[in-house]
Amino acid sequence: xxxxxxxxxxxxxxxxxxxxxxxxxxxxxxxxxxxxxxxxxxxxxxxxxxxxxxxxxxxxxxxxxxxxxxxxxxxxxxxxxxxxxxxxxxxxxxxxxxxxxxxxxxxxxxxxxxxxxxxxxxxxxxxxxxxxxxxxxxxxxxxxxxxxxxxxxxxxxxxxxxxxxxxxxxxxxxxxxxxxxxxxxxxxxxxxxxxxxxxxxxxxxxxxxxxxxxxxxxxxxxxxxxxxxxxxxxxxxxxxxxxxxxxxxxxxxxxxxxxxxxxxxxxxxxxxxxxxxxxxxxxxxx
Ligand code: AMP
Numbered sequence: 001x002x003x004x005x006x007x008x009x010x011x012x013x014x015x016x017x018x019x020x021x022x023x024x025x026x027x028x029x030x031x032x033x034x035x036x037x038x039x040x041x042x043x044x045x046x047x048x049x050x051x052x053x054x055x056x057x058x059x060x061x062x063x064x065x066x067x068x069x070x071x072x073x074x075x076x077x078x079x080x081x082x083x084x085x086x087x088x089x090x091x092x093x094x095x096x097x098x099x100x101x102x103x104x105x106x107x108x109x110x111x112x113x114x115x116x117x118x119x120x121x122x123x124x125x126x127x128x129x130x131x132x133x134x135x136x137x138x139x140x141x142x143x144x145x146x147x148x149x150x151x152x153x154x155x156x157x158x159x160x161x162x163x164x165x166x167x168x169x170x171x172x173x174x175x176x177x178x179x180x181x182x183x184x185x186x187x188x189x190x191x192x193x194x195x196x197x198x199x200x201x202x203x204x205x206x207x208x209x210x211x212x213x214x215x216x217x218x219x220x221x222x223x224x225x226x227x228x229x230x231x232x233x234x235x236x237x238x239x240x241x242x243x244x245x246x247x248x249x250x251x252x253x254x255x256x257x258x259x260x261x262x263x264x265x266x267x268x269x270x271x272x273x274x275x276x277x278x279x280x281x282x283x284x285x286x
Contacts, residue, residue, distance in 0.1 A: 061130030
């Protein structure tokens, strides 16, 4: 497995492969890898000849400097995981490599549509400009045919698809299923910050989502929301930011169950750690 730190070295390795018509997949991550990330690598391996995984803790998508500072960076562990998984190439650039004028912000903006400002966008102002900025730079550097993202970050996948449409980028975006712990907690690099009590309390998020999914055909939307929010609000140490049943394309709350692509999304602070999770509803959901 090759480890590469600069865009020019990356292009030197990838250009001949691209000329030889190898299909290149990109799996962007911020490291602190877990089985959720590895599931993306596996799906990428099934659909491409070469899998590039990027590890870059992107400063422009953090709205809280403390969150950025304490973001876990177990690099050796990550490299071993990727190498064991058979990943072909790891791209680990420095901040200066991706943002030459850092810490001066780059003043360009991508029109991501109205959904940018809902849910996570409301609680983390500018977050999706930061996310799409780095993903655009990674796409420019790697030039992948296909890129894999987790449904765990539901709004992120939507924003990236909107960006790809906006620029008419020649890359296919794949949304991959959420990998959970046995008890239902969605895997996340941030789970490492949960105390034993937080870890138990955090379970209410997936339980409330599952409750909505199980009862979607039985109860009306107001009842579903009231009960799910009630479950979370009754849990000590969990502070709800939002729980919504939304249209998966607009992220606006649905008004009836005939919506084509309903999804329940939640964000809450569990102890000091902010977690997000979601579940697809309706008949087509896994
Ligand atoms: P991150 O390192 O948190 O930026 O995540 C990198 C990629 O892995 C993103 O596309 C995430 O959505 C995805 N991911 C994170 N957690 C999970 C999970 N539990 N299951 C599947 N994909 C995940």
